[in-house]
Amino acid sequence: MNTVADRLKRxxxxxxxxxxxQWLRLDPGGTLSIFSGKVEIGQGxxxxxxxxxxxxxxxxxxxxxxxxxxTSLSPDEGVTSGSLxxxxxxxxxxxxxxxxxxxxxxxxxxxxxxxxxxLKVDDGIVSAAGRSTSYWECAVPDLFDRDxxxxxxxxxxxxxxxxxxxxxxxxxxxxxxxxxxxxxxMVLPGMLHGRVVRPPHGFAGIxxxxxxxxxxIPGVVAIVRDGGFIGVLAEREETAIxxxxxxxxxxxxxxxxxxxxxxxxxxxxxxxxxxxxxxxSDPVAKTREGRTIAASYAKPYISHASxxxxxxxxxxxxxxxxxxxxxxxxxxLRRDLSMALDMPEEMIVVRHAEGAGCYxxxxxxxxxxxxxxxxxxxxxxxxxxxxxxxxxxCWAPSGPAMAxxxxxxxxxxxxxxxxxxxxxxxxxxxxxxxSDTPALLASWHLAQPHERPSAINMPLPAGxxxxxxxxxxxxxxxxxxxxxxxxxxxxxSALRSLGAYANVFAxxxxxxxxxxxxxxxxxxxxxxHLRDPRGRAVLEAAARRSNWSGWTPREGRGHGVxxxxxxxxxxxxxxxAEVEVGHEVRVHRLTIAVDVGLVVNPxxxxxxxxxxxxxxxxxxxxxxxxxxxxxxxxxxxxxxPILTFSEVPAVEIDLLDRPDLPSVGAGEAAQGPTAGAIANxxxxxxxxxxxxxxxxxxxIIAAIERQ
Amino acid sequence: xxxxxxxxxxxxxxxxxxxxxxxxxxxxTVNGVESAVEADPDTPLLYALRNDLALLGTRFGCGSGxxxxxxxxIDGHAAPACDTPLWAASGKRVTTVEGLGHSGKLHPxxxxxxxxxxxxxxxxxxxxxxxxxxxxxxxxxxxETEVRAALDRNLCRCGSHNRMVRAVLRAAxxx
Numbered sequence: 098m099n100t101v102a103d104r105l106k107r108x109x110x111x112x113x114x115x116x117x118x119q120w121l122r123l124d125p126g127g128t129l130s131i132f133s134g135k136v137e138i139g140q141g142x143x144x145x146x147x148x149x150x151x152x153x154x155x156x157x158x159x160x161x162x163x164x165x166x167x168t169s170l171s172p173d174e175g176v177t178s179g180s181l182x183x184x185x186x187x188x189x190x191x192x193x194x195x196x197x198x199x200x201x202x203x204x205x206x207x208x209x210x211x212x213x214x215x216l217k218v219d220d221g222i223v224s225a226a227g228r229s230t231s232y233w234e235c236a237v238p239d240l241f242d243r244d245x246x247x248x249x250x251x252x253x254x255x256x257x258x259x260x261x262x263x264x265x266x267x268x269x270x271x272x273x274x275x276x277x278x279x280x281x282x283m284v285l286p287g288m289l290h291g292r293v294v295r296p297p298h299g300f301a302g303i304x305x306x307x308x309x310x311x312x313x314i315p316g317v318v319a320i321v322r323d324g325g326f327i328g329v330l331a332e333r334e335e336t337a338i339x340x341x342x343x344x345x346x347x348x349x350x351x352x353x354x355x356x357x358x359x360x361x362x363x364x365x366x367x368x369x370x371x372x373x374x375x376x377x378s379d380p381v382a383k384t385r386e387g388r389t390i391a392a393s394y395a396k397p398y399i400s401h402a403s404x405x406x407x408x409x410x411x412x413x414x415x416x417x418x419x420x421x422x423x424x425x426x427x428x429x430l431r432r433d434l435s436m437a438l439d440m441p442e443e444m445i446v447v448r449h450a451e452g453a454g455c456y457x458x459x460x461x462x463x464x465x466x467x468x469x470x471x472x473x474x475x476x477x478x479x480x481x482x483x484x485x486x487x488x489x490x491c492w493a494p495s496g497p498a499m500a501x502x503x504x505x506x507x508x509x510x511x512x513x514x515x516x517x518x519x520x521x522x523x524x525x526x527x528x529x530x531x532s533d534t535p536a537l538l539a540s541w542h543l544a545q546p547h548e549r550p551s552a553i554n555m556p557l558p559a560g561x562x563x564x565x566x567x568x569x570x571x572x573x574x575x576x577x578x579x580x581x582x583x584x585x586x587x588x589x590s591a592l593r594s595l596g597a598y599a600n601v602f603a604x605x606x607x608x609x610x611x612x613x614x615x616x617x618x619x620x621x622x623x624x625x626h627l628r629d630p631r632g633r634a635v636l637e638a639a640a641r642r643s644n645w646s647g648w649t650p651r652e653g654r655g656h657g658v659x660x661x662x663x664x665x666x667x668x669x670x671x672x673x674a675e676v677e678v679g680h681e682v683r684v685h686r687l688t689i690a691v692d693v694g695l696v697v698n699p700x701x702x703x704x705x706x707x708x709x710x711x712x713x714x715x716x717x718x719x720x721x722x723x724x725x726x727x728x729x730x731x732x733x734x735x736x737x738p739i740l741t742f743s744e745v746p747a748v749e750i751d752l753l754d755r756p757d758l759p760s761v762g763a764g765e766a767a768q769g770p771t772a773g774a775i776a777n778x779x780x781x782x783x784x785x786x787x788x789x790x791x792x793x794x795x796x797i798i799a800a801i802e803r804q
Numbered sequence: 805x806x807x808x809x810x811x812x813x814x815x816x817x818x819x820x821x822x823x824x825x826x827x828x829x830x831x832x833t834v835n836g837v838e839s840a841v842e843a844d845p846d847t848p849l850l851y852a853l854r855n856d857l858a859l860l861g862t863r864f865g866c867g868s869g870x871x872x873x874x875x876x877x878i879d880g881h882a883a884p885a886c887d888t889p890l891w892a893a894s895g896k897r898v899t900t901v902e903g904l905g906h907s908g909k910l911h912p913x914x915x916x917x918x919x920x921x922x923x924x925x926x927x928x929x930x931x932x933x934x935x936x937x938x939x940x941x942x943x944x945x946x947x948e949t950e951v952r953a954a955l956d957r958n959l960c961r962c963g964s965h966n967r968m969v970r971a972v973l974r975a976a977x978x979x
Binding site: 138139140141263265266268269270272273274275276277278279281282284333334335338402403404405406452453454455456483485486700704705707708709710711712715733734735739740741742743745747748 | 858922
């Protein structure tokens, strides 16, 4: 190991996990175990990482075992978030596996008595001059017990055989056959079933609780109370649910207050910090300023609304706590569990188990603490804890509401000479592992409560509330201001694409308004303000594929475009939406062009882009967490409709191939552009601009009436 | 606010004071196999399937029959196991996702889902397969619109709808 400066250059997650043995192991029986700290959350990452490892090692992907992340085994790769897994883990694995291959080939060369340069590798079998050996025969103890040498060259892309192909998802055979695979399906011997009881309102406390009725239900093993944390343990799951309901009926709460009804006004009244995050000034261009246009946009609180509620298992084993969680960051979770439970980290092992779809910081970590608290009352019996649907809507963090104000000036030729973007929002991250107190729900309700950390924003360039608030377009004068709101009416944290969804919705809507004012075609208007060649390429590709210029206007029909480069650092994505507006907005087709650099698994990228676009269409058309007099008023799906099979649009994707450019993530690229495209298409259909999400018939009627 | 009163009512429904204590023995026919389960008659079939019969492919989603994650076939009709009490399921033919295939082989729908890689997280998959199986049993050659309508009681959050629709159409075409 060399100087500090050299260490800082380490690629991806090698910076924190430099040892080769942290990343892979040869197993007896002809397989290889790959250890990644990144986790499968329904995005197919383990399939893509296995392809990268197989490629560098020169083995068939079937020989790769992806070991589920475990704090006692795996490299600490932080959180599986931000569309960074291919960059962080993929880069580290590529280097580690290249080094491992090099070491194995040196040993093979000795065994075969041939120079390394003359060796051929086929699926882990190494041969030279008619003799052969295998990686497994070449293995010696401690071979990988060294730092990863990043100087070892990786495979040339021209030789790729596995990367760049649509390898089938490794987890789907189980999931499609209905075999147990999810954390929700885990069964431990002697396991008890747990449920928790929480107040109806965000941060209310317990006033009184007579738990005698719940205690009397046969099969109830314990009612667990620690201050305002209330849980139940039962032999059978339905008994735990019955006791949960009885406890809810018996509890009375204090501090239940109505939530704000006008969230835009509330956000503006409660901002505690304002920061100018971008300022560009060109006095000469400013002199050309002609017409000025302003518009305000808004986005509500949005729920993760995964189909499977959060779940965790925990068991105390001789003072050691074992936890299974679908957390995105098992090491961070362990740290916060240690604080909340006042236990040393060394006494806690957190293991990842796959959960239902994860779209950001959901209730997984909280459920893990719930399970651990219940396990402390269960002796040495394991506890399986699952949230109910209403727990998810009321208590999992939601994506923050945002208010946005944009204004711009056009010159006589219809070019933007000045641009201003201001936003108001709660923080977009309150994940575990980042505060002095645990970011875990139950810890704030204990008899000795921990202080609840506020949701915060990560700094630019990636940003959080201000993610993608800086337009990618070239405007000579520009000012972007982020107003931070600390107080949270409902709990907020990271939801897929964070602030990028609302910022891109606003920027792209406003670009539509400006193009209209300038009398320009919306795509031509964007291209004339965009120098970035990869950005131009996706816009042009989407326009071509959707036959943008051949569009025939029809009553009630419209098309619109949206574009962004995710985080201004990642994937380029342009979306063209075609809608029909009758009683409600119906999106018929989304045509998408995307550039993620080198594509590791084309079908995986398509699946992520299409899924992201459909989820965004659902947010954009329908979704809004209801705030009521007693807290979150969304309790079930009847309060929170999402897009159904009959309502989802056809999606066509043009994947631009960039084998020479680094891979970036695909999971969050389409959300903002899809929202912008749909909003612009609605305007194109109606001649009316709807600036508040979601684009429901009520909002559209209100916008028409305002005109 | 009118909404407040309504929500309060809903909160009350999710909180019930009464809890029955009588257990009974029920005969269930699941995937062609007869089993006995001893539980409260109002126990949702879902928990008997998962926790007594170890059929874990049927999954909890909402507890009120609104998402489809727990769908099973009851006498050939797709129905939510979370909202079907044991007393109502007893004596009927119940088929879960594990029972769709025959003699160790996957159902053609499952083969088609694999071929189309028709999932992201896969949590809604079992329930979607059940709805699709009920559809194809009644209507072996459905149109795309009919497939979508048949799956409208199933929610998918990852946006895998179009892949799943293609998979159902593929299974129908290959049958």
